[in-house]
Amino acid sequence: MNGNTRNTRNVHNIETMGTTGNTGVAEVVRMRTLKAVPPGSVIVVGSGPTGLLLAGDLATAGVPVTLVEKRPHKISNLSRAFVLHARTLEQLDARGLADGLERKGQALDRIRLFGGLTVALDTLPSRFNQLLVIPQYEVEKALQRRAEDAGVRFVYETEVTGLSQDADGVILEVRGREGESGQLRAAYVVGTDGMRSAVRAAVGLSFPGKSVIRSVVLADVRLDEEPESVLTADAVGDAFAFIAPFGDGYYRVIGWHRGRDVPDSEPLELDEVKEIARLALGRDYGMRDARWMSRFHSDERQAPAYRVGRVFLAGDAAHVHTPAGGQGMNTGLQDAANLSWKLALVVNGHADTALLDTYQAERHPVGKSVLRSSGGIVRLAMAKRPWTLALRAGLTTFLNHVGPARRKAAGQITGIGYAYGAPRGSHRLTGTRVPDVALEIGRLYEALRGGRFVLITPEAYDDRQDRKDRLTVERWAGDRRTTVLVRPDGYVAWAAESADPAAIEAAVAAHVG
Known part of the structure; x- marks a missing residue:
């Protein structure tokens, strides 16, 4: 299926790009004629938390990954997630x-x-x-270091202007900071490029929904009085306010007043922020020395599909909602955790492409649920x-x-x-989240490191198919008799109360490859 492809005068190819840092298209591409799509490569567009986790997972699994970001190589402290x-x-x-x-x-x-x-x-x-x-920027720092260590290749100050795809792969049309144009190619593309996703627009997906709250104010300030709680939030009458610490002496203040419905472009003064805080919280805690202030509006929107052919959406590119409950960044990171291992299995040749359909089936209902819950919280609060x-x-x-x-x-x-849906007749645990259970040696979430499946058995099991790159075999710490195959994202892929080696091998082969 073809997207909206932009015609360009200069054709570039980034197949052999290996530069990391503050780079634009002109500095990293090599002038080459487009050839067949390199097998097993993925382009991630957008270097927020969702994109960084996804790219790091793929690179850890041995998948060649290029991460494209239109911003300079700098992690901003102006993030909204806390x-x-x-x-x-x-x-x-x-x-x-x-x-x-x-x-x-x-x-x-x-x-x-x-x-x-x-x-x-x-x-x-x-x-x-x-x-x-x-603050979100601390999460981004940790995820970026991991992605860089895993070998993710970064291309900064480069924006997506179009996209086309066929049965063999995807071609992204891009433009660098000097206006130079180019083409990037891969087997799959994942758009994690936010609410105004260029990837989503390029594949022609709508983003239905509406603005729920207009003229929300944000300010990073110092306080003369320290709040009683780490998170301070309340709503009184027509006003709502939220205060959270950055950890560097500054606090993020978010506020809203029902009667102050103005465009995002309307200038914002600190006195307005202080007034909203006094109305909602009873005092303004001596707000001063604002280093940044802005307005924004909060939308509730969700893409009808998270996959179009070889192109996927995750995070805010797939769904946005009110900040109530602090679920935004979290939902995006869990999107990435769900998609990354599936893409890795497929591009590395260990699973059929039908596995990728389960991303939509599992994550779209969760996104819809988050829209409902966060929207319900903010409506009841106000x-x-x-x-x-x-x-x-x-x-x-x-x-x-x-x-x-x-x-x-x-x-x-x-x-x-x-929990995720399971095929009819599956064990009752299939599709459920597994807590950090104790193993004979260590614990589950340590065993999951490296992006592997974990097979937990009551008795020793010998994996004779040499799948150590994607399967870890562990035993229960206690006398539990259930055999459980845990997916890399911590959900049960298969389970049985009693299983012989042949049944275990069949289940492992079906899920791990």
């Missing part, structure tokens, strides 16, 4: 990054959503029974009419007193409550 939830921390643990990030962030064991509604996290069935407050206030009060009472409902809400916000 939260890592339990499921994302588990995914980062499987990549050896969680402990380092925990040392840089601040942990919270509960979330206050609005009014008296509190979601406790200290009872989560996870090693990370908490929420980690940490409730004003008597019937919505009554609904909020009733829901608060219900969740605070009904354990199963409260646990379900916590599982949805933190990501650990999601």
Whole structure:
């Protein structure tokens, strides 16, 4: 299927590009005639957290990866995300990054959503029974180092202007910072290039939805008074405000006032931010020395498809929603964790391309659910009419007193409550998330490092097919008798209460290749 291809005067090819750093197309390409698509190569467009995790995973699995980014080689501290939830921390643990990030962030064991509604996290069935407050740029730094160490090739100051694809691969039309044009080619392309995704536009996908909140204000400021909590958030009347620390003496302030509906281009003064904070929080904590201020609007949108032929979407290119609950960056990182191992198996010749269809089947419903939950939170937080206030009060009472409902809400916000569909007749565990269980030697999420499947058995099992590059065999630490094959993203691929070596081999061959 062809996308919107831009005709260019100078044809470049990046097949042999190996330069890392602040580079544009003209400095890294070699003038060559386009040949057949190199087997097993992937281009990732967009170097936010989603793109960096995905590219690092692919390169770790031996897939040649080029990451294209239109910005200069600089990680911005102007990011809006400040939260890592339990499921994302588990995914980062499987990549050896969680402990380092925990040392840089601040942990919270509960979330206050609005009014008296509190979601406790200290009872989560996870090693990370908490929420980690940490700026997005710290996550990006850790993921970028990992991607660079794995051999990802970066091309900066280069934007996508068009795309075409056929049965053999994808060709991206790109433009560098000096206006020079070029072509990049690969077997697959993944667009992780945000809400205004050029990749999504190039394949002709719509992005239906609407703006939910206009004129949200952001400011990075110093405070004369330290807030009582690591995260400070509340909504009163027509105003909402949120404060979180950067860790360098500055705080990110996000605010909104129902009566102040102006375009994003309207100038923003610190006095407006302080006024919103006083209305919502009761005081402005002595905000001063703003180093950056801006307005933005919050949309709820989702692409109808996450895959078009050999092109995929992940993160904000696939779905955007309100920041309520801090689920945005987390959902994108989990998109990447789901897609990366599937792409690696296919391009390395260990799985049929039909495996790639499961990305849409598994992640699109999750994106839809996040849109609903985050939208519901923000609407209830900003409730004003008597019937919505009554609904909020009733829901608060219900969740605070009904354990199963409260646990379900916590599982949805933190990501650990999601499971994927399983074929009819599968074991009840198939498709479910596996916690960090103890193994005879070590623990599961250490065994998952390297992007491998993990086969956990009650008895020793000899993998005679030499799949050590993508399969680790472990035994339970206790006397459990279930045999479980865990996918690289920590979900059950197959399980059986009792299985002989032939049944195990058949399951491993079907999933691992």
